[in-house]
Amino acid sequence: YVWPSPYDFLEDAYTVSSGFADGGIVAGVNPCSISPFAGLSPGRQAASEWLRVAYHDMATYSIDTGLGGLDASIGFETDRAQNVGPAMNSSLQFFRSFQSENSSMADVIALSVILAIKNCGGPSIPFRAGRIDAENGGPETVPEPQQDIATHTQLFAQQGFNVSEMIKSHLPALVACGHTIGGIHQADFPGSVENATTSTNPSGVVHFDDTFDSFDNHIPNSDARIFQADGNQTMSAYAKDPTLFASQCGALLERMLNTVPKAVQLTDVIEPLAVKPYQLALTLASNGSLVLSGYIRIFGTSAEAASATAADMPVILSWLDRNAQASAASSVSASAVSEASNSLWGNARFFQVNAIINGQTGISSFVVDWAFKTQDSLTHSDNGGSGFPLQDVVLYQPANSCVDAGGVLNRNTTTYAVIRNDMGPITAAYVDYNSNVNQVGSTSLKQITTRIPLVHTGNSSSPLYDTYSATFTSPATANQGRVTFDVVAVIAGETYASLNNPAISAAC
Protein backbone atom coordinates (compact mmCIF):
# COMPACT_ATOMS: atom_id res chain seq x y z
CA TYR A 1 0.00 0.00 0.00
CA VAL A 2 1.60 3.23 -1.15
CA TRP A 3 0.20 6.77 -1.02
CA PRO A 4 -1.61 7.96 -3.07
CA SER A 5 -4.05 5.07 -3.38
CA PRO A 6 -7.71 4.86 -4.37
CA TYR A 7 -8.20 3.37 -0.90
CA ASP A 8 -6.75 6.32 1.04
CA PHE A 9 -10.18 7.23 2.38
CA LEU A 10 -10.80 3.71 3.69
CA GLU A 11 -7.30 3.60 5.20
CA ASP A 12 -8.01 6.92 6.94
CA ALA A 13 -11.35 5.63 8.25
CA TYR A 14 -9.68 2.40 9.41
CA THR A 15 -6.88 4.24 11.18
CA VAL A 16 -8.48 7.18 12.98
CA SER A 17 -11.38 6.32 15.28
CA SER A 18 -12.03 9.74 16.86
CA GLY A 19 -10.58 13.22 17.39
CA PHE A 20 -8.89 15.13 14.59
CA ALA A 21 -9.52 13.51 11.17
CA ASP A 22 -12.12 11.21 12.76
CA GLY A 23 -12.98 8.42 10.32
CA GLY A 24 -16.57 8.69 11.59
CA ILE A 25 -17.50 5.01 11.64
CA VAL A 26 -16.47 4.13 15.21
CA ALA A 27 -18.63 6.98 16.55
CA GLY A 28 -21.65 4.78 15.75
CA VAL A 29 -20.48 1.97 18.07
CA ASN A 30 -18.54 3.69 20.83
CA PRO A 31 -19.10 2.46 23.47
CA CYS A 32 -19.99 -1.02 22.25
CA SER A 33 -23.48 -0.90 23.82
CA ILE A 34 -24.83 2.09 21.88
CA SER A 35 -26.66 2.75 18.63
CA PRO A 36 -27.09 6.01 16.72
CA PHE A 37 -30.77 4.96 16.54
CA ALA A 38 -31.24 4.11 20.23
CA GLY A 39 -32.97 7.47 20.77
CA LEU A 40 -35.74 6.33 18.43
CA SER A 41 -35.82 2.78 19.69
CA PRO A 42 -34.14 2.00 23.03
CA GLY A 43 -32.32 -1.32 23.38
CA ARG A 44 -30.68 -1.25 20.00
CA GLN A 45 -26.97 -1.85 19.56
CA ALA A 46 -25.16 -0.88 16.37
CA ALA A 47 -22.08 -3.10 16.83
CA SER A 48 -24.20 -6.26 16.87
CA GLU A 49 -26.52 -4.96 14.14
CA TRP A 50 -23.53 -4.30 11.86
CA LEU A 51 -22.17 -7.80 12.45
CA ARG A 52 -25.59 -9.30 11.67
CA VAL A 53 -25.83 -7.13 8.53
CA ALA A 54 -22.46 -8.45 7.31
CA TYR A 55 -23.42 -12.07 7.96
CA HIS A 56 -26.79 -11.73 6.25
CA ASP A 57 -25.19 -9.95 3.28
CA MET A 58 -22.53 -12.64 2.97
CA ALA A 59 -25.00 -15.50 3.48
CA THR A 60 -26.15 -15.24 -0.15
CA TYR A 61 -22.79 -16.65 -1.28
CA SER A 62 -22.84 -19.92 -3.19
CA ILE A 63 -19.69 -21.99 -3.38
CA ASP A 64 -21.13 -23.68 -6.49
CA THR A 65 -21.62 -20.52 -8.56
CA GLY A 66 -19.00 -18.27 -6.90
CA LEU A 67 -21.65 -15.54 -6.85
CA GLY A 68 -22.90 -13.52 -3.89
CA GLY A 69 -20.99 -12.95 -0.68
CA LEU A 70 -20.21 -9.59 0.84
CA ASP A 71 -21.49 -7.38 -1.96
CA ALA A 72 -24.12 -5.11 -0.35
CA SER A 73 -26.88 -7.15 -2.00
CA ILE A 74 -28.48 -6.99 1.47
CA GLY A 75 -29.85 -3.57 0.47
CA PHE A 76 -32.21 -5.29 -1.96
CA GLU A 77 -33.10 -8.08 0.49
CA THR A 78 -34.43 -6.14 3.48
CA ASP A 79 -38.10 -6.93 2.88
CA ARG A 80 -37.46 -10.66 3.32
CA ALA A 81 -38.56 -12.42 6.52
CA GLN A 82 -34.94 -13.62 6.89
CA ASN A 83 -33.83 -10.05 7.40
CA VAL A 84 -36.66 -8.95 9.71
CA GLY A 85 -36.17 -5.87 11.89
CA PRO A 86 -34.88 -2.34 11.43
CA ALA A 87 -31.16 -3.28 11.68
CA MET A 88 -30.46 -3.77 7.99
CA ASN A 89 -31.84 -0.50 6.64
CA SER A 90 -30.74 1.71 9.51
CA SER A 91 -27.19 0.34 9.30
CA LEU A 92 -27.12 1.04 5.56
CA GLN A 93 -28.53 4.50 6.28
CA PHE A 94 -25.57 5.13 8.62
CA PHE A 95 -23.04 3.60 6.20
CA ARG A 96 -24.12 5.50 3.12
CA SER A 97 -22.43 8.70 4.23
CA PHE A 98 -19.13 6.79 3.80
CA GLN A 99 -19.93 5.51 0.32
CA SER A 100 -17.92 7.04 -2.52
CA GLU A 101 -16.18 6.29 -5.78
CA ASN A 102 -13.43 4.50 -3.85
CA SER A 103 -15.41 3.07 -0.94
CA SER A 104 -18.18 0.71 -1.97
CA MET A 105 -21.00 -0.07 0.45
CA ALA A 106 -19.64 -3.63 0.68
CA ASP A 107 -16.20 -2.32 1.74
CA VAL A 108 -17.85 -0.04 4.30
CA ILE A 109 -19.84 -2.99 5.72
CA ALA A 110 -16.62 -5.03 6.04
CA LEU A 111 -14.75 -2.15 7.65
CA SER A 112 -17.62 -1.43 10.04
CA VAL A 113 -17.46 -4.98 11.43
CA ILE A 114 -13.68 -4.84 11.87
CA LEU A 115 -13.89 -1.52 13.76
CA ALA A 116 -16.93 -2.54 15.82
CA ILE A 117 -15.43 -5.85 16.95
CA LYS A 118 -12.14 -4.25 17.89
CA ASN A 119 -13.95 -1.51 19.79
CA CYS A 120 -16.01 -4.17 21.63
CA GLY A 121 -12.79 -5.77 22.91
CA GLY A 122 -12.57 -8.44 20.21
CA PRO A 123 -9.73 -9.55 17.94
CA SER A 124 -7.98 -7.44 15.28
CA ILE A 125 -9.31 -8.63 11.93
CA PRO A 126 -7.19 -7.72 8.87
CA PHE A 127 -8.92 -5.40 6.40
CA ARG A 128 -8.84 -5.78 2.62
CA ALA A 129 -10.73 -3.48 0.25
CA GLY A 130 -11.98 -3.77 -3.32
CA ARG A 131 -15.49 -5.20 -2.87
CA ILE A 132 -17.97 -4.35 -5.60
CA ASP A 133 -21.62 -3.58 -4.86
CA ALA A 134 -24.30 -5.83 -6.37
CA GLU A 135 -27.12 -4.24 -8.31
CA ASN A 136 -29.78 -6.71 -7.15
CA GLY A 137 -30.55 -9.25 -4.44
CA GLY A 138 -29.13 -12.74 -4.09
CA PRO A 139 -30.76 -16.08 -3.16
CA GLU A 140 -32.74 -16.42 0.09
CA THR A 141 -30.14 -18.44 1.98
CA VAL A 142 -29.88 -16.82 5.43
CA PRO A 143 -30.40 -19.51 8.14
CA GLU A 144 -33.53 -19.04 10.24
CA PRO A 145 -34.17 -20.17 13.83
CA GLN A 146 -37.02 -22.54 12.96
CA GLN A 147 -34.79 -24.64 10.67
CA ASP A 148 -33.09 -27.83 11.89
CA ILE A 149 -29.36 -28.38 12.36
CA ALA A 150 -29.01 -30.35 9.15
CA THR A 151 -30.41 -27.40 7.19
CA HIS A 152 -28.13 -24.97 9.02
CA THR A 153 -25.09 -27.15 8.33
CA GLN A 154 -26.04 -27.42 4.67
CA LEU A 155 -26.55 -23.64 4.35
CA PHE A 156 -23.20 -22.97 6.02
CA ALA A 157 -21.48 -25.44 3.67
CA GLN A 158 -23.05 -23.67 0.69
CA GLN A 159 -21.65 -20.39 2.08
CA GLY A 160 -18.18 -21.94 2.11
CA PHE A 161 -18.10 -22.82 5.83
CA ASN A 162 -17.68 -26.55 6.00
CA VAL A 163 -16.43 -28.87 8.70
CA SER A 164 -12.68 -28.29 8.86
CA GLU A 165 -9.59 -29.68 10.53
CA MET A 166 -8.70 -26.64 12.61
CA ILE A 167 -12.21 -25.80 13.76
CA LYS A 168 -14.25 -28.95 14.36
CA SER A 169 -17.43 -27.48 12.99
CA HIS A 170 -17.89 -24.06 11.51
CA LEU A 171 -21.58 -23.90 12.41
CA PRO A 172 -21.27 -23.68 16.22
CA ALA A 173 -18.02 -21.71 15.95
CA LEU A 174 -19.32 -18.95 13.69
CA VAL A 175 -22.64 -18.70 15.54
CA ALA A 176 -20.72 -18.32 18.82
CA CYS A 177 -18.60 -15.56 17.25
CA GLY A 178 -21.75 -13.84 15.98
CA HIS A 179 -23.90 -14.23 19.07
CA THR A 180 -21.35 -12.99 21.61
CA ILE A 181 -22.70 -9.43 21.23
CA GLY A 182 -26.26 -8.17 20.88
CA GLY A 183 -29.45 -10.09 21.36
CA ILE A 184 -32.81 -11.17 20.02
CA HIS A 185 -35.83 -8.87 19.82
CA GLN A 186 -39.35 -9.94 20.72
CA ALA A 187 -40.74 -7.43 18.24
CA ASP A 188 -39.10 -9.36 15.39
CA PHE A 189 -39.03 -12.91 16.79
CA PRO A 190 -42.22 -13.24 18.87
CA GLY A 191 -41.97 -17.03 18.51
CA SER A 192 -38.59 -17.12 20.26
CA VAL A 193 -38.97 -14.42 22.95
CA GLU A 194 -41.88 -13.79 25.30
CA ASN A 195 -42.70 -11.16 27.94
CA ALA A 196 -39.61 -9.04 27.25
CA THR A 197 -41.34 -5.94 25.88
CA THR A 198 -41.78 -3.12 28.40
CA SER A 199 -42.10 0.66 28.12
CA THR A 200 -38.32 1.03 28.54
CA ASN A 201 -37.58 -1.97 26.28
CA PRO A 202 -40.07 -1.41 23.45
CA SER A 203 -38.40 -3.81 21.02
CA GLY A 204 -38.19 -6.47 23.74
CA VAL A 205 -34.48 -7.15 23.40
CA VAL A 206 -33.12 -10.12 25.34
CA HIS A 207 -29.34 -10.09 25.27
CA PHE A 208 -27.61 -13.27 24.17
CA ASP A 209 -25.40 -13.36 27.25
CA ASP A 210 -24.40 -11.35 30.33
CA THR A 211 -21.73 -9.43 28.39
CA PHE A 212 -23.74 -8.35 25.34
CA ASP A 213 -21.37 -5.40 24.82
CA SER A 214 -18.12 -7.34 25.01
CA PHE A 215 -16.75 -9.54 22.26
CA ASP A 216 -15.74 -12.34 24.64
CA ASN A 217 -16.18 -16.08 25.20
CA HIS A 218 -19.38 -15.76 27.21
CA ILE A 219 -21.72 -17.76 25.01
CA PRO A 220 -25.53 -17.76 24.84
CA ASN A 221 -27.46 -20.75 26.21
CA SER A 222 -30.18 -20.08 23.67
CA ASP A 223 -27.97 -21.56 20.94
CA ALA A 224 -27.36 -24.83 22.82
CA ARG A 225 -29.17 -26.66 20.02
CA ILE A 226 -26.66 -25.35 17.45
CA PHE A 227 -23.69 -25.97 19.73
CA GLN A 228 -24.69 -29.66 19.88
CA ALA A 229 -23.78 -29.92 16.16
CA ASP A 230 -20.31 -31.11 17.17
CA GLY A 231 -21.28 -32.57 20.53
CA ASN A 232 -20.49 -29.23 22.23
CA GLN A 233 -16.74 -29.69 21.58
CA THR A 234 -16.17 -26.22 20.10
CA MET A 235 -18.12 -24.54 22.86
CA SER A 236 -16.37 -26.26 25.74
CA ALA A 237 -13.01 -25.39 24.17
CA TYR A 238 -14.08 -21.74 23.82
CA ALA A 239 -15.48 -21.58 27.36
CA LYS A 240 -12.10 -22.69 28.74
CA ASP A 241 -9.88 -20.57 26.54
CA PRO A 242 -10.68 -16.90 25.74
CA THR A 243 -7.56 -16.64 23.57
CA LEU A 244 -8.67 -19.56 21.39
CA PHE A 245 -12.12 -17.97 21.09
CA ALA A 246 -10.62 -14.63 20.00
CA SER A 247 -8.18 -16.11 17.49
CA GLN A 248 -10.66 -18.53 15.89
CA CYS A 249 -13.39 -15.88 15.72
CA GLY A 250 -10.90 -13.46 14.17
CA ALA A 251 -10.00 -16.00 11.48
CA LEU A 252 -13.61 -17.06 10.80
CA LEU A 253 -14.93 -13.51 10.61
CA GLU A 254 -12.04 -12.48 8.36
CA ARG A 255 -13.04 -15.30 6.06
CA MET A 256 -16.69 -14.23 6.25
CA LEU A 257 -15.83 -10.63 5.30
CA ASN A 258 -13.57 -11.77 2.47
CA THR A 259 -16.19 -14.07 0.95
CA VAL A 260 -16.90 -12.13 -2.24
CA PRO A 261 -18.09 -12.90 -5.76
CA LYS A 262 -15.37 -14.78 -7.65
CA ALA A 263 -14.87 -11.91 -10.10
CA VAL A 264 -13.86 -9.55 -7.25
CA GLN A 265 -10.17 -9.16 -6.51
CA LEU A 266 -9.53 -7.90 -2.98
CA THR A 267 -6.50 -5.73 -2.19
CA ASP A 268 -3.61 -6.75 0.04
CA VAL A 269 -4.23 -6.20 3.75
CA ILE A 270 -4.50 -2.47 4.47
CA GLU A 271 -2.64 -1.41 7.60
CA PRO A 272 -2.01 2.12 8.83
CA LEU A 273 0.91 3.71 7.01
CA ALA A 274 3.54 5.07 9.40
CA VAL A 275 3.69 8.38 7.52
CA LYS A 276 0.79 9.48 5.37
CA PRO A 277 -0.43 12.77 3.87
CA TYR A 278 -3.98 13.78 4.71
CA GLN A 279 -6.04 16.34 2.77
CA LEU A 280 -2.95 17.64 1.02
CA ALA A 281 -3.62 20.33 -1.57
CA LEU A 282 -1.25 22.09 -3.97
CA THR A 283 -2.58 25.44 -5.21
CA LEU A 284 -1.39 28.52 -7.06
CA ALA A 285 -1.32 31.64 -4.84
CA SER A 286 -2.14 35.17 -6.00
CA ASN A 287 1.57 36.08 -6.01
CA GLY A 288 2.53 33.27 -8.40
CA SER A 289 3.95 30.95 -5.69
CA LEU A 290 2.65 27.46 -5.12
CA VAL A 291 1.24 26.58 -1.70
CA LEU A 292 1.26 23.05 -0.32
CA SER A 293 -1.21 22.80 2.55
CA GLY A 294 -2.74 19.97 4.54
CA TYR A 295 -1.52 17.44 7.06
CA ILE A 296 0.97 14.66 7.66
CA ARG A 297 -0.11 11.77 9.88
CA ILE A 298 2.49 9.89 11.91
CA PHE A 299 1.31 6.50 13.17
CA GLY A 300 3.10 4.04 15.42
CA THR A 301 2.47 1.04 17.64
CA SER A 302 5.61 1.17 19.82
CA ALA A 303 5.81 2.26 23.46
CA GLU A 304 7.60 5.36 22.23
CA ALA A 305 4.72 6.12 19.86
CA ALA A 306 2.31 5.77 22.77
CA SER A 307 4.17 8.18 25.05
CA ALA A 308 5.15 10.84 22.50
CA THR A 309 3.83 14.40 22.76
CA ALA A 310 2.91 15.80 19.36
CA ALA A 311 4.18 19.30 20.18
CA ASP A 312 7.65 17.86 20.90
CA MET A 313 7.88 15.82 17.71
CA PRO A 314 10.09 17.18 14.93
CA VAL A 315 8.36 16.66 11.55
CA ILE A 316 10.18 18.17 8.56
CA LEU A 317 9.02 18.05 4.99
CA SER A 318 11.58 18.49 2.17
CA TRP A 319 10.70 18.62 -1.50
CA LEU A 320 12.29 18.28 -4.92
CA ASP A 321 11.48 20.72 -7.71
CA ARG A 322 9.64 19.67 -10.85
CA ASN A 323 12.89 18.43 -12.40
CA ALA A 324 13.47 16.25 -9.31
CA GLN A 325 16.28 18.54 -8.10
CA ALA A 326 16.79 19.72 -4.53
CA SER A 327 17.19 23.45 -4.24
CA ALA A 328 17.79 25.96 -1.47
CA ALA A 329 14.84 26.75 0.81
CA SER A 330 12.98 23.57 0.02
CA SER A 331 12.06 22.31 3.43
CA VAL A 332 9.62 23.29 6.12
CA SER A 333 8.62 22.16 9.63
CA ALA A 334 5.11 20.87 10.13
CA SER A 335 3.41 21.92 13.36
CA ALA A 336 1.46 19.62 15.67
CA VAL A 337 -2.32 19.78 15.38
CA SER A 338 -3.56 20.58 18.88
CA GLU A 339 -6.61 18.30 18.77
CA ALA A 340 -5.59 14.73 19.52
CA SER A 341 -6.54 11.77 17.33
CA ASN A 342 -7.34 8.25 18.49
CA SER A 343 -6.77 4.96 16.76
CA LEU A 344 -7.88 1.43 17.66
CA TRP A 345 -4.58 0.09 16.33
CA GLY A 346 -1.90 2.36 17.79
CA ASN A 347 -1.19 6.06 18.03
CA ALA A 348 -1.91 8.61 15.32
CA ARG A 349 -0.86 12.27 15.39
CA PHE A 350 -1.32 14.96 12.78
CA PHE A 351 1.00 17.79 11.74
CA GLN A 352 -0.05 20.76 9.71
CA VAL A 353 1.88 21.62 6.56
CA ASN A 354 1.98 25.07 5.04
CA ALA A 355 4.82 25.24 2.52
CA ILE A 356 5.43 28.08 0.07
CA ILE A 357 7.03 26.70 -3.07
CA ASN A 358 8.76 28.68 -5.82
CA GLY A 359 6.23 28.80 -8.66
CA GLN A 360 8.99 28.90 -11.31
CA THR A 361 10.69 25.69 -10.17
CA GLY A 362 7.66 23.83 -8.78
CA ILE A 363 7.53 20.50 -6.97
CA SER A 364 7.57 16.81 -7.95
CA SER A 365 7.81 14.95 -4.62
CA PHE A 366 8.65 15.29 -0.95
CA VAL A 367 10.04 13.25 1.93
CA VAL A 368 9.38 13.50 5.67
CA ASP A 369 12.06 13.37 8.40
CA TRP A 370 10.60 12.97 11.86
CA ALA A 371 11.03 11.58 15.37
CA PHE A 372 8.89 10.82 18.40
CA LYS A 373 11.15 12.93 20.64
CA THR A 374 13.15 16.10 20.04
CA GLN A 375 16.44 14.42 20.95
CA ASP A 376 15.90 11.26 18.85
CA SER A 377 17.65 10.89 15.52
CA LEU A 378 15.27 11.50 12.64
CA THR A 379 13.55 8.72 10.72
CA HIS A 380 13.63 9.33 6.97
CA SER A 381 10.27 8.43 5.37
CA ASP A 382 10.36 8.39 1.58
CA ASN A 383 7.10 6.52 0.85
CA GLY A 384 8.79 3.27 -0.07
CA GLY A 385 11.69 4.78 -1.99
CA SER A 386 10.68 7.46 -4.45
CA GLY A 387 9.14 10.02 -2.14
CA PHE A 388 5.53 11.19 -1.85
CA PRO A 389 4.69 12.15 -5.44
CA LEU A 390 2.96 15.40 -6.41
CA GLN A 391 2.24 16.92 -9.82
CA ASP A 392 2.16 20.68 -10.36
CA VAL A 393 0.64 20.61 -13.87
CA VAL A 394 -3.09 20.55 -13.05
CA LEU A 395 -4.05 22.35 -9.86
CA TYR A 396 -7.54 22.56 -8.40
CA GLN A 397 -8.16 26.05 -6.95
CA PRO A 398 -10.53 25.70 -3.97
CA ALA A 399 -10.33 29.38 -3.06
CA ASN A 400 -12.44 30.42 -6.06
CA SER A 401 -14.60 27.32 -6.37
CA CYS A 402 -18.10 27.55 -4.95
CA VAL A 403 -21.67 26.33 -4.86
CA ASP A 404 -24.59 28.54 -5.77
CA ALA A 405 -26.53 28.67 -2.50
CA GLY A 406 -29.85 29.41 -4.22
CA GLY A 407 -31.15 26.03 -5.32
CA VAL A 408 -32.07 23.38 -2.77
CA LEU A 409 -32.41 20.34 -5.04
CA ASN A 410 -30.15 21.39 -7.87
CA ARG A 411 -27.31 23.85 -7.45
CA ASN A 412 -24.70 25.24 -9.77
CA THR A 413 -21.20 24.23 -8.75
CA THR A 414 -18.25 26.09 -10.22
CA THR A 415 -14.83 24.48 -10.11
CA TYR A 416 -11.73 26.54 -10.83
CA ALA A 417 -8.39 25.12 -11.87
CA VAL A 418 -5.08 26.28 -13.30
CA ILE A 419 -3.19 24.26 -15.90
CA ARG A 420 0.39 24.69 -17.11
CA ASN A 421 0.64 26.32 -20.55
CA ASP A 422 4.25 25.40 -21.35
CA MET A 423 3.94 21.64 -21.85
CA GLY A 424 2.42 21.25 -25.30
CA PRO A 425 -1.09 21.00 -26.71
CA ILE A 426 -3.91 20.37 -24.24
CA THR A 427 -6.17 17.84 -25.95
CA ALA A 428 -8.66 17.40 -23.09
CA ALA A 429 -9.41 19.16 -19.80
CA TYR A 430 -12.32 18.17 -17.59
CA VAL A 431 -13.72 17.61 -14.13
CA ASP A 432 -14.95 14.14 -13.18
CA TYR A 433 -17.61 14.66 -10.53
CA ASN A 434 -17.98 11.46 -8.49
CA SER A 435 -21.29 11.39 -6.69
CA ASN A 436 -23.89 8.87 -5.61
CA VAL A 437 -27.54 8.41 -6.47
CA ASN A 438 -30.44 6.57 -4.87
CA GLN A 439 -31.30 3.24 -6.41
CA VAL A 440 -34.72 1.66 -6.49
CA GLY A 441 -35.12 -1.13 -3.93
CA SER A 442 -32.07 -0.41 -1.74
CA THR A 443 -31.00 2.04 0.96
CA SER A 444 -27.48 1.71 -0.42
CA LEU A 445 -26.39 4.30 -3.01
CA LYS A 446 -25.03 3.78 -6.49
CA GLN A 447 -21.87 5.63 -7.51
CA ILE A 448 -21.89 7.68 -10.70
CA THR A 449 -19.34 9.91 -12.43
CA THR A 450 -20.32 12.97 -14.45
CA ARG A 451 -17.70 14.50 -16.77
CA ILE A 452 -17.78 18.28 -17.26
CA PRO A 453 -15.40 20.03 -19.69
CA LEU A 454 -13.09 22.70 -18.29
CA VAL A 455 -13.28 25.95 -20.22
CA HIS A 456 -10.19 28.14 -20.69
CA THR A 457 -10.90 31.48 -18.98
CA GLY A 458 -7.63 33.45 -19.12
CA ASN A 459 -4.29 34.20 -17.49
CA SER A 460 -3.39 33.42 -13.90
CA SER A 461 -1.07 35.08 -11.38
CA SER A 462 1.77 33.06 -12.94
CA PRO A 463 2.94 33.21 -16.58
CA LEU A 464 3.26 29.39 -16.42
CA TYR A 465 -0.43 28.72 -15.73
CA ASP A 466 -3.76 29.54 -17.42
CA THR A 467 -7.09 29.52 -15.63
CA TYR A 468 -10.01 27.19 -16.36
CA SER A 469 -13.45 26.67 -14.94
CA ALA A 470 -16.28 24.17 -15.14
CA THR A 471 -19.83 24.93 -14.04
CA PHE A 472 -22.50 22.29 -13.79
CA THR A 473 -25.73 21.57 -12.03
CA SER A 474 -25.25 19.12 -9.21
CA PRO A 475 -27.90 17.46 -7.08
CA ALA A 476 -28.06 18.28 -3.37
CA THR A 477 -25.63 16.13 -1.41
CA ALA A 478 -27.31 15.72 2.00
CA ASN A 479 -26.76 12.11 3.11
CA GLN A 480 -25.90 11.17 -0.47
CA GLY A 481 -22.54 9.69 0.40
CA ARG A 482 -19.14 11.24 -0.10
CA VAL A 483 -18.76 13.40 -3.16
CA THR A 484 -15.28 13.84 -4.62
CA PHE A 485 -14.02 15.18 -7.90
CA ASP A 486 -10.99 14.84 -10.10
CA VAL A 487 -9.52 17.63 -12.23
CA VAL A 488 -7.83 16.14 -15.29
CA ALA A 489 -5.91 17.38 -18.34
CA VAL A 490 -4.35 15.47 -21.22
CA ILE A 491 -1.28 17.38 -22.42
CA ALA A 492 0.95 16.18 -25.24
CA GLY A 493 -0.45 12.68 -24.79
CA GLU A 494 0.17 12.52 -20.99
CA THR A 495 -2.63 12.59 -18.41
CA TYR A 496 -2.20 14.81 -15.34
CA ALA A 497 -4.78 14.77 -12.57
CA SER A 498 -5.62 16.24 -9.21
CA LEU A 499 -7.65 13.38 -7.75
CA ASN A 500 -10.20 12.90 -4.96
CA ASN A 501 -10.76 16.54 -4.07
CA PRO A 502 -13.41 16.99 -1.38
CA ALA A 503 -16.90 18.26 -2.30
CA ILE A 504 -17.12 22.04 -2.68
CA SER A 505 -19.13 23.64 0.10
CA ALA A 506 -18.23 27.36 -0.07
CA ALA A 507 -21.19 29.45 -1.19
CA CYS A 508 -20.81 31.64 -4.31
Ligand code: HEM
Ligand atom coordinates in the same frame (compact mmCIF):
# COMPACT_ATOMS: atom_id res chain seq x y z
C1 HEM B 1 -27.80 -20.90 12.21
C2 HEM B 1 -27.34 -19.69 12.11
C3 HEM B 1 -27.99 -18.48 12.74
C4 HEM B 1 -29.26 -18.27 13.16
C5 HEM B 1 -30.42 -19.22 13.12
C6 HEM B 1 -29.31 -16.93 13.71
C7 HEM B 1 -30.45 -16.34 14.25
C8 HEM B 1 -30.48 -15.08 14.83
C9 HEM B 1 -31.65 -14.46 15.38
C10 HEM B 1 -33.04 -15.06 15.41
C11 HEM B 1 -31.29 -13.25 15.87
C12 HEM B 1 -32.17 -12.17 16.53
C13 HEM B 1 -32.28 -10.97 15.62
C14 HEM B 1 -33.07 -9.85 16.19
O1 HEM B 1 -33.99 -10.08 16.99
O2 HEM B 1 -32.82 -8.67 15.85
C15 HEM B 1 -29.90 -13.10 15.63
C16 HEM B 1 -29.16 -12.01 16.00
C17 HEM B 1 -27.84 -11.84 15.71
N1 HEM B 1 -27.08 -12.66 14.89
FE1 HEM B 1 -27.57 -14.52 14.28
N2 HEM B 1 -28.10 -16.36 13.59
C18 HEM B 1 -27.25 -17.26 13.00
C19 HEM B 1 -25.93 -17.05 12.66
C20 HEM B 1 -25.24 -15.89 12.86
C21 HEM B 1 -23.89 -15.64 12.42
C22 HEM B 1 -23.01 -16.64 11.68
C23 HEM B 1 -23.57 -14.38 12.81
C24 HEM B 1 -22.28 -13.62 12.60
C25 HEM B 1 -21.11 -14.16 12.48
C26 HEM B 1 -24.72 -13.84 13.50
C27 HEM B 1 -24.77 -12.59 14.08
C28 HEM B 1 -25.83 -12.10 14.82
C29 HEM B 1 -25.77 -10.91 15.65
C30 HEM B 1 -24.56 -10.01 15.87
C31 HEM B 1 -27.04 -10.74 16.19
C32 HEM B 1 -27.49 -9.63 17.16
C33 HEM B 1 -28.22 -8.54 16.44
C34 HEM B 1 -28.69 -7.44 17.37
O3 HEM B 1 -28.24 -7.34 18.52
O4 HEM B 1 -29.52 -6.63 16.92
N3 HEM B 1 -25.72 -14.76 13.49
N4 HEM B 1 -29.42 -14.23 14.99
